[in-house]
Amino acid sequence: MTSVARVTRVAHALPVTDPGSPTPAPAEVAPSTTPPSALIRTFPSVNPSADDVPQPSTTSGTAPDPGGSGAPAAEPRRPRAKAGARERRRQETRERIVDAAAELFAERGFDAVSVMEIARRAGVVEKTVFNHFPVKEGLVFDADPPMRAALLDAVRRRPAGESVSAAAGSFVVSVVGLLGSPEAADGVARMAKVIRGSRTLLVREREILGEITDALAALIADETDARSGQLEPWLAAHAVLGLYASLLELARDRVLAGVTGEPLAAELRRRGQRGLSLLQFGLAGYAKRR
Structure with a gap:
């Protein structure tokens, strides 16, 4: 049986984006060898050990002497x-x-x-x-989910002429789209039941979304030199995270109802693109009273 912990990382973490996505996820936090279903869990990653840190190499096999004496440097400690x-x-x-x-x-x-x-x-x-x-x-939830760093990085790396809502929204749509993969379905369904069955987890999830929203708003405010109390950065950030939360809940609803695979992926893409259009072009024409 596939562990719930192994297949619940897309919620507030970093799945691999589609190759054609306009805002690809940074390679350093989304290794291509890891399947989407293994990228959904949210626990904090352990800092790499010293063995994982690349060490400088030389042709002679010994490190150069920084003092210039010509003597070989000491061997690394056991x-x-x-x-x-x-x-x-x-x-x-x-x-x-x-x-x-x-x-x-x-x-x-x-x-x-x-x-x-x-x-x-x-x-x-x-x-x-x-x-x-x-x-x-x-x-269940990472105190500092990779989703936050990845979303902020997608905004920082956007090309000239692209808006924050386009870059962040495209990233969000690509993230949630992976919940439609067959590998993720079982874990998403189980985790939806666990989270929705606990008021404590529901509150914590809302806190996480709020923390990511605050971080995105702060980045936008810094980038645009927004004055203290200016509303635009917060409105933009709340809109992006609102899209994310809405698509995440839609994915959970559909998976619990037995909808998975390409039908779910297609629906998430379609709904996501619709939401992205609203982010980019505004809500002025939406839900006009007749």
Whole structure:
């Protein structure tokens, strides 16, 4: 059975965008080898260990002497490898905790599961769970979701002449469109049930959306030198995140109703493009009273 934790990352994280998307996701945060279904979960990523950091190389196999004495530099310390192994064990423990929590949440709901039960199923003590996740909601939502950094980067990297709403809106549409993939369907459905079944998670999700909105508004305000209290940055940011939240809820509704694959992907693209048009061209002609 596919773990809920492995297939719920698109909510507030970073899936790979379509190749033809006008605002491609940054390659460094969306590795092409990772399937969309594995990019939906939202827990914080562990900092890379020292073993993962590229080290300078030389033709002689030794680092140059910065003092110019000609003597070879000292060999790297052995404890670095131990630190790397320790970090890998830490990550493995973290993954076990997330998997155990996801299984229990799917079985009985977020609010009915205790941290002690999660620890017992993961084979660790309760303190270990809290060392990795200081709050229980962290097992479902990342405190600083990759979605925020990716969205802001899409805005910063937009070409000259492209508006914030076009760049951010296109990114949002491409993100949510991946929820229509068959690989994501099972996890999206399970996570929708978990989130919607818990008032605590619903509140936290709204907080996350608010935090991303604030970050986008701050970026727009900084870029446009907006005066304090100026409404335009906040209106633009709320519109973009409103589109995101609406498409996310639509995807959850459809998946829970059994609609997946290309029919869902096509509907999300169609609704997303409609919403994107409203963002770019305004609401003046929408819902006029007759």
